[in-house]
Amino acid sequence: MDWNIPIANEEVAAAYAAFKAYVLGVATHFAGSRLLEALDLASLGPETEIALSNDFSDYFTTVRNVGDLVQSIESGYYSQLSLRLATIQLCTAFEVLFDSIARAYGVTADNEPPVEAPYGAAAPIQLGNKTIRQIRKLHRVLGIDTVLNEDEVLLKLSAIIEVRNCFIHSGGRVPSEGKQVRLSVYGIFSKAGGSVHLKHNHFDDFLHYVLIHVQGFVKFLPETASRPVPPA
Secondary structure, eight states: OOOOOOOSSHHHHHHHHHHHHHHHHHHHHHHHHHHHHHSOOGGGOTTOEEESOSSSOGGGSOEEEHHHHHHHHHHTHHHHHHHHHHHHHHHHHHHHHHHHHHHHTTOOOTTOOOEEEEETTEEEEEEOOHHHHHHHHHHHHHTOOOGGGSHHHHHHHHHHHHHHHHHHHSTTBOOSHHHHHHHHTTTOOOOTTSBOOOOTTHHHHHHHHHHHHHHHHHTTOOSSOSSOOOOO
16 A cells, blocks of 8 residues: 655644554554464473563563463464554554644634434434544535545544544443444444454554545645634
């Protein structure tokens, strides 16, 4: 995928470059975890120690061993943890990017109401995440129209963010039926009270979905706001 696109606003271009560097760093780290899972670690010996630091004597240093690592990989826990950590970092980068974009155009979403997005025959889903509200307001204030502003896209981006929230705030579990519905938008069918289990390719899916829509948005941003930004 080509990450390089023309961006008219210098502040946005710098923010996108930082986003790109950060996310590619996360992707490299995630790829390293996949490589580690594929390696034959048995030859190193299960008792081979892996110290987390060299700041203290052995007695005070947190130490794991190759056997612990192999067990984590074979149980699937290592893979799930790698998926979780990468997803958390992707969402962080996404939110930081839109904070920067909103700041570049003097847009604030502090008093912006939740986005109401229709979902099937059910009642509209209220999307209250700050970044989702920023996206909707930026389109309105700047007078642009991109696919990023479509309800279906915002629902799926919210689902990715909700996955992150489950990991950070709920110990990796789905806290309610409402959250369960939000996750199902992205095809993640975990029951309320159950653990969020990601598939092997989910992080790459998340990354591409975010990137495609971010690029489709930033390339249409004007060099400056063409009209005064209304108060929040």
